[in-house]
Amino acid sequence: MTVTDMSAEDEKYRAPALTKGLDILELLASASDGLTQVEIGKMLGRTTSEIFRMLVVLSQRGYVELSGDDRYQLTTKLFEVAHRHPPIRRLTAIAGDAMQKLANRINQSIHLCILQGGRLLVVAQVDCPDNNLNSVRLGAQIPIFDSASGRVLAAFMDDAALEHLLTLAGTEAGERRDRFLADLPGVRDVGYCEGPSLTLAGVTNLSAPIFDYTGKAVAAITTPFIHRLNSASHVPVPEARNALVETCRDLSKRMGAGAAVDR
Known part of the structure; x- marks a missing residue:
């Protein structure tokens, strides 16, 4: 398989939404005090609207939670x-x-x-x-x-x-x-x-x-x-x-x- 073929194969199986969600989880795993939506977007090079949609889904599924000071943190669900x-x-x-x-x-x-x-x-x-x-x-x-x-x-x-x-x-x-x-x-x-x-x-x-x-x-x-x-x-x-x-x-x-x- 050539490099071009491999690139085409990678592109074929891209899942942007999943990638963004995993990026957020991995980032929050290293942030002991949590991060705001703006901080997450800036650190990942994403727009706040992209991050907001991902955070809503992750919150609904119980993987992250929003604290009183508007900072997102991981819950224990990944551990569970x-x-x-x-x-x-x-x-x-x-x-x-x-x-x-x-x-x-x-x-x-x-x-x-x-x-x-x-x-x-x-x-x-x-x-x-x-x-x-x-x-x-x-x-x-x-x-x-x-x-x-x-x-x-x-x-x-x-x-x-x-x-x-x-x-x-x-x-x-x-x-x-x-x-x-x-x-x-x-x-x-x-x-x-x-x-x-x-x-x-x-x-x-x-x-x-x-x-x-x-x-x-x-x-x-x-x-x-x-x-x-x-x-x-x-x-x-x-x-x-x-x-x-x-x-x-x-x-x-x-x-x-x-x-x-x-x-």
């Missing part, structure tokens, strides 16, 4: 729709009880991440019984370069998949990106990530992968381990790490990984 996807639904269904048991056992909050568009998406989160918590918000999107979860998922990728992930994550990270790549061989060798948090002092991040039936690391369970000074149920880091790895190994088997987790 994503959870109807069978692999994610199965993963969160089988992981929930195991995560809560782990949180109770090590007295730390736990979250489950998957990769989405070059970032981490928190799709499940549980708290421990202690009064003092350090938890990550359900639905949060986290840059991969500063995270233990990102290191765990990237460490078990082949070269092509890793290169694609890095492209999606962006090249502006600089030294953070270099440090991230340097950590991957060690994570792969031991099968988990353990180290000081790169965003919070006094926190040790512990993370391990969950594999599916193909042997692919599809999710990571992570605890931002806080070092309590006066807790009656203090669990040492090595014990917490071993319990985390054990939980992820069991969940991998339940996802059909079998021997694929024994790397």
Whole structure:
């Protein structure tokens, strides 16, 4: 097929309205405080009338909502729709009880991440019984370069998949990106990530992968381990790490990984 043929084929299957709607959703996903109709139009290079029609439909379908200060924000509907996807639904269904048991056992909050568009998406989160918590918000999107979860998922990728992930994550990270790549061989060798948090002092991040039936690391369970000074149920880091790895190994088997987790 020639370049001309490909261009004709692309033109044949264009869907301008769908494109505009997706552009708006992707833009609002990166705007934590929402955007006005005028701001959306300006950032997308669209007229306000084009944007207005799209926003009306997206609002009617429940994907965006208008706040009191005339700013449009995403609702949780995209997150809810994503959870109807069978692999994610199965993963969160089988992981929930195991995560809560782990949180109770090590007295730390736990979250489950998957990769989405070059970032981490928190799709499940549980708290421990202690009064003092350090938890990550359900639905949060986290840059991969500063995270233990990102290191765990990237460490078990082949070269092509890793290169694609890095492209999606962006090249502006600089030294953070270099440090991230340097950590991957060690994570792969031991099968988990353990180290000081790169965003919070006094926190040790512990993370391990969950594999599916193909042997692919599809999710990571992570605890931002806080070092309590006066807790009656203090669990040492090595014990917490071993319990985390054990939980992820069991969940991998339940996802059909079998021997694929024994790397």
